[in-house]
Amino acid sequence: MESTDIIESIEAIKVDTPVDKIIRQLKLLISSGQLKPGDRLPAERVLAEKFGVGRSYIREAILRLEFYGLLKTSPQSGTYVASGYSIKVLDSILNDIIKFNKDDFGALIEARYFIELNSVKLAAERRTEEDIKALQTALEDYSAKINKGLKAVEEDMLFHIKIAKATRNSVFESMILILSPDIIKYKVESNVCKTDVERRAIKEHEDILGAIIDKDVAAAEKAMAAHLEEILRISREGNWDRTLL
Numbered sequence: 001m002e003s004t005d006i007i008e009s010i011e012a013i014k015v016d017t018p019v020d021k022i023i024r025q026l027k028l029l030i031s032s033g034q035l036k037p038g039d040r041l042p043a044e045r046v047l048a049e050k051f052g053v054g055r056s057y058i059r060e061a062i063l064r065l066e067f068y069g070l071l072k073t074s075p076q077s078g079t080y081v082a083s084g085y086s087i088k089v090l091d092s093i094l095n096d097i098i099k100f101n102k103d104d105f106g107a108l109i110e111a112r113y114f115i116e117l118n119s120v121k122l123a124a125e126r127r128t129e130e131d132i133k134a135l136q137t138a139l140e141d142y143s144a145k146i147n148k149g150l151k152a153v154e155e156d157m158l159f160h161i162k163i164a165k166a167t168r169n170s171v172f173e174s175m176i177l178i179l180s181p182d183i184i185k186y187k188v189e190s191n192v193c194k195t196d197v198e199r200r201a202i203k204e205h206e207d208i209l210g211a212i213i214d215k216d217v218a219a220a221e222k223a224m225a226a227h228l229e230e231i232l233r234i235s236r237e238g239n240w241d242r243t244l245l
Helices: 003-009 020-030 043-052 056-068 087-099 105-126 129-147 155-167 172-188 193-213 217-237
Strands: 071-074 078-082
Touching: 020 043, 020 056, 043 056, 056 071, 056 172, 071 087, 105 155, 105 172, 105 193, 105 217, 129 155, 129 193, 155 172, 155 193
Parallel strands: none
Antiparallel strands: 071 078
16 A cells, blocks of 8 residues: 555544543443433532543533433423433433544534524514623724734624524524534634624624614525625635635
């Protein structure tokens, strides 16, 4: 075999994130029968201490498992392993969650693009005055950091999370929350945010917010598509050196 063929056959080593490790351990507890459908998980604080991680990692793992219907959380009584599933089925679904390829940033952006187009339309229909205030605050925080020459990746994503919240649809909100950590991580590690693009994004955010305030569904969708279309194009081309947003 030629050396070039060998190189092409080598795959990069994928390192588990703390969230992956938490999910793996929960999978082991379920597979072994120590956790059964209907069982309640320990409190977040207890889990964080046992796993030796911050509570934010526990929340993210729980959120992902809730999104797939494997956990159910009640504000009054805590988080439970979903009933109605056999241990074998739970084990299989957990395997699929862990195998999800978070390195495929193109797929991540494509998913986000279509989720956000529908999210912003619902937000324009259903937003409340409280939502408008939250979006205005998020936009102000984003603009303030950009105008100081600072990176504002998290503030950018927070603006989009607030849009998802305004849909009054918990699934949309959960989907954006699930995608956000990987998008933020990639942008920070790859240094994909460019100052001129971020400044342009302020105006794009203003256009999105204006359409939501006016309850103009078509304008909101158009503004969101304009905001995300270039990173979608670049993600499909795989040319990350020119990535923006």
